[in-house]
Amino acid sequence: QKILAGALDEAAQTGTRTRLLRFEPGAYTTAPFVHDYWEEVYLVSGDLFVGSDAEGKGGEAFQPNTYACRPPGVYHGPFRSEGGCLLLEIHYYDNA
Numbered sequence: 001q002k003i004l005a006g007a008l009d010e011a012a013q014t015g016t017r018t019r020l021l022r023f024e025p026g027a028y029t030t031a032p033f034v035h036d037y038w039e040e041v042y043l044v045s046g047d048l049f050v051g052s053d054a055e056g057k058g059g060e061a062f063q064p065n066t067y068a069c070r071p072p073g074v075y076h077g078p079f080r081s082e083g084g085c086l087l088l089e090i091h092y093y094d095n096a
Contacts, residue, residue: 008037008091016092023048023087028056028080037091039070046085056080 001021008017013036023046031054043066049059059080070076 008093010036013037013093013095016090018088018090020044021087021089023079023081023085025082025084026056027084028052029078030054030056032075032077034073034075035091036072037093038072040090041068041070042066042088044086044088047081047083048085048087049080049082050077052078052080054078 001019004018004020006016006018008015043062043064045064048062048066050062052059056078057080059078068076
């Protein structure tokens with residue numbers, strides 16, 4: 001991952017963060033994620049499968065130019081990528 005801008009303070013539930021996240025070919029996660037901030041994700045390149053199992057099999061396929069917005073408290077994943085992918089992510093707290 002590479003932080004492009006901002007800082008997110010999860011303990012204080014403040015801030016914003018923009019980052020690039022790369023999955024190498026064959027990479028996968030084994031469990032769903034959940035967090036207390038908003039997350040906007042844009043699949044820049046590669047392939048991403050969402051909802052795979054703990055062994056990295058199955059899931060729904062997504063291609064480049066896919067966008068997702070996840071509110072706080074929403075479980076998402078596990079993820080996998082066959083050929084690798086690059087994601088642009090924006091994380092923020094909406095406590096204004």
